[in-house]
Amino acid sequence: MTILSPHEFYSDPAWHGFSGKAVPKPGAAERTARPLTPRRLGPGGHLFGPVLVLAIWELASLTGLLSPRLLAAPSTAVVTGYDLMIDGVLQQHFLASAERAYLGLAIGVALGLILALIAGLTRLGEATIDGLVQIKRAIPTLALIPLAILWLGIGETMKIALIVTSVLVPVYINTHAALRGIDLRYVELARTVGLSRAQFIRRVALPGALPGFFTGLRLAVTMCWTALVVLEQINTTEGIGYLMNRARDYGQTDVIVVGLVVYAVLGLVSDSAVRWWERRALAYRKVIGS
Template sequence: MNDMTRATDIPPIRIVRGSTNKRPAALVPSRLPRGARLLGPLLVVALWEAASRVGLLSPYTLAAPSTAVATAVEMTLDGTLLPHLAASAGRAYAGLFLGVIAGLVLALAAGLTRSGEALIDGLVQVKRAIPTLALIPLVILWLGIGEAMKTFLIFTAVLVPVYINTHAALRGIDIGHVELARTLGLTRSEFIRKVALPGALPGFFVSLRLAVTLCWTALVVLELINTQTGIGYLMNRARDWGQTDIIVVGIFIYAALGLLSDAAVRAVEARFLSWRRSIGS
């Protein structure tokens, strides 16, 4: 009896349920607000400007950003800057256009046919292993030192990342989609249009973002070779005269064009791949 009394004296176990109003911790970061990617570059420029103003950086070593901006405004007003900017943009985007088209066509041929992969993939991998700058002496012998040489080398530099990423996306298409296309009786052209191309778009846009930056990177070196126009020519001439403000203007222009080109590709990618949700989207 005493045992039964002691057992009944034990209070019942209460189950405490968590509040349903409590939100779980975020597993992935939320999407950055517009313009947030400029925070890092702006912070570097602010520190650079501060170091110049307190005397840590000599203007003979590296001009302050404010000095470079004033020089850029002056060069724009006197008509010096814009013709050189137009010349550089023409070279960069001509090579970019040709490289993107060729890389896409080669990736489709290699990714969709066995014979294409046997003939093309090895050649592109060989080109991938050869630095673009190593081809300069040979291309000069072929095409001279004019605009054709510069456009061709930018074209070869851009072609590789476009091919590699697009080809990888094509080879990575889910086999279930391929089997479904066979079950539905899609023709070869319908399969390419409705399955292969949409499946390759994410990889293609990754390659395009790399290409728009790479075309400007290659141009920096190429405009140091026997040119009378272009941002690289201005920077090379400024080096001879110790004009670090003009050199910084050129650096800012290359950086701005790279950021704007990347932003444009991002905008097009968001439009064409609006169906895809990813981390941070």
């Protein structure tokens, strides 16, 4: 074995010096190997899975493997949805569901944001509020329905109240976490320049909490529709859930599929609207995957 001097070592053709460091020259195997990097899907690439499922579903229905009593074919659901729109029935129930969902969402988001600010900016608020919200997070919305009926009846107030309690939890938790994660240097800077409490909230706390708030909001818009699916099965005379409940009694699986599609579309559209708002509000950040 030949021992090279430092000068001979760095000048050896098998090594290439870079910034004073010896870097081995790759062999033939290393030159041919390429790193595996994830490739982004093209436009519409995420639709491959749903389209494949729909194709299999339609094929199973056409060949008789899937009975229409169990689940109607997608083509049948499309025709049924079109007929319901022509008759004006679908629009009526859609508007009733949207009113419940978005009213509960608006109240829940506002309440969750206010509670997060109180708990995130004051010790008393955190000691009082945080534990209660964590308890609510551990209790499913379905478990609160019996008490909500006893306290608020079986009308619209009960349904909206339960949507509010479902929505405020993700908004509170993510906003509160973002507030607690604000860099202390910004807090010290605010004290140094003499910002008032209101100015600190407006210029430091709220901008710092925005990323967490939008994360909670995206979860909230999904949860409001998830809660509504269950709540509209209880003493309602209009709404997508009522339409599906009545269709169940008559074995109309095509109407049930139409209702599920409406819920899915509303949830996706709401989430897309929040993501668009997030990109505009957080334009200074590089949002990965948006």
